[in-house]
Amino acid sequence: MIKAIVVDDEVKNREGLSKMISQFCHDVDAVGEAESVDAAIELIDEHNPELVFLDIEMPEKNGFALLEHYDEPEFQVIFTTAHAEYAIKAIKLAALDYLLKPVNLNELKVAVEKAIREAANNDQDERLSILKESRGQGDFKFQRIALPTSEGVEFYTISDILRCEADRAYCRFHMSNKQAIIVSKPLSDFEDMLQECNFMRIHKSNMVNMSHVRKYVKGRGGYVVLTDGSHVDVSVRRKDEVMKALGIN
Amino acid sequence: MDEIEGLSVLILEDSEGDFLILKQMLIENGFNTKHIRWVRSIAELSYNQEAFVLCDLNVEDSQGITTLQGVMRLVPKLGTSVIAFTGEDDEGIAQEAIHLGVQDYLIKGSFSKAFLRKTLLFAHERTKLLQDLYHQEGKTKAAEHNLKEEAMRGKRFQLQLLSSQLNPHFIFNAMSSIQHSVLLNNVEDTLAFISKFSSLMRQVLENSRKELITWSDEELFLTTYLDIERFRFENSFDYRFDIEEGLDAESLHIPPMMIQPYLENTVVHGLGNLKGRQGEVVISLRHENGHVVVTIMDNGVGRGKAIALRSLRVGSHVSRAMHINEQRVSLLNAVYQTDLFKVEVTDLMQDGKPSGTRVDLIIPISILS
Known part of the structure; x- marks a missing residue:
């Protein structure tokens, strides 16, 4: 049995989630609710929970502020949000977990199981640090990405990624040091967040770091040459968009 | 030759x-x-x-x-x-x-x-x-005219699209409230809420199809919306309408969805942060210099505080909501080829302390018909 607390500024959200946990997650004991970051800190110090459900959007201090308070939190975090698209990108980039409100019961169960499993892995600190370092004044600036591989989560600097190649349910990250990392998620899962980092889907099967494009060679769709000398096809449909992004008329 | x-x-x-x-x-x-x-x-x-x-x-x-x-x-x-x-x-x-x-x-x-x-x-x-x-x-002029028409159609369409959109935050939070009622086995509240929410959705759909709606339709829409928010915030605020005497609510026409986004801003940011005291929002309507002025006045934390609170929030959704509101006003001005649609925000002070916010929406009804 692990202990959990629920942090949310809206009372109905807190009560509802606590209720769901106690009714449907038998491994978890919801020991308390907090309506703000400050109240949450008190509650955490008191109960020492293994799991914190953390609302992102709260007045005064938002959910991320709680994490700034702890250098290396001893609890696992599951974020909750009604609709914070941009924050979700950051959370996904750090391979952290989140639930959308209203909470889906199955997603809740999966997230809880995962949190219990990962409590042993002890790499949450690194993932949280990705989130923390990406937080600028008011928005996000991403530097690193957490990639789930068959061996666990691996951390990479985004500017070292040349391109991501789709391979059915997997994708392959090609790095500037010639390394290729196989990730157990489809390319579409990374598309949104990498778009924020100057990546562009230039073909059905390739998303390219535009900062690594050395030149564009014309053709029906044409192709780009990357800084490592590799060629990547541009699809006919995306040609105009790619040329525009590269500032070619 | x-x-x-x-x-x-x-x-x-x-x-x-x-x-x-x-x-x-x-x-x-x-x-x-x-x-x-x-x-x-x-x-x-x-x-x-x-x-x-x-x-x-x-x-x-x-x-x-x-x-x-x-x-x-x-x-x-x-x-x-x-x-x-x-x-x-x-x-x-x-x-x-x-x-x-x-x-x-x-x-x-x-x-x-x-x-x-x-x-x-x-x-x-x-x-x-x-x-x-x-x-x-002649052909060039006709083509230019067509382009202008096309742009105007685009603007009208954009306006209609914006009118059909409620803030996603509101929708999902409302859904969370209903989940809460279900978890508490609160059958009566759940049923009442589902009816209210369906009614709101239906009104959004119907109103957004029209360029103008009557004041009585608008007041019904705002009432439905506010009742849902009151349920969500456990009746922590009250609201009332203060409509000028002799108004014919069936013959006054205004664009749909102009007032609600500002009202939502008031509820969530002005009244949502109140601790321990009852919030109040008054929606008043009067004629002034041939325009209709709708005023939203609250006794909330005031804009300064709300902005400070907001800046501590994450991401950009709040500023985006405000951006959408501004966009609506400028689209209304573009579609009706005027600059008379206006929104003015005033900070209310009492004894040198912030005591709420007042939003005036100016609707130039004379050019609408």
């Missing part, structure tokens, strides 16, 4: 001798001729458009440049070449004639048959060119 052969020339000339000489030259060149003596005869002709009008400046019913002015007024603007001919060589009149749109200016007795042919041919070409240009210009 055969293309001008068979074209007809109307000759305005009251001297029989001059007419015969001219007619001879024209017939030898292959033209058909018609003869009139007075300017006014042009108006009386059953007008089968002539390719050319050759006119003497001095005829019985008109003298000098006045003759040309009369002729130019009476012949169709396009497709007819008017050429003046006269006994005296006067550069001033010649210039004035060209200015009026006359194609050429000939001196009697100074031209040959071949010269006349060339003059008419060139005049005809210039006239055709002018005609083409005129049509082209």
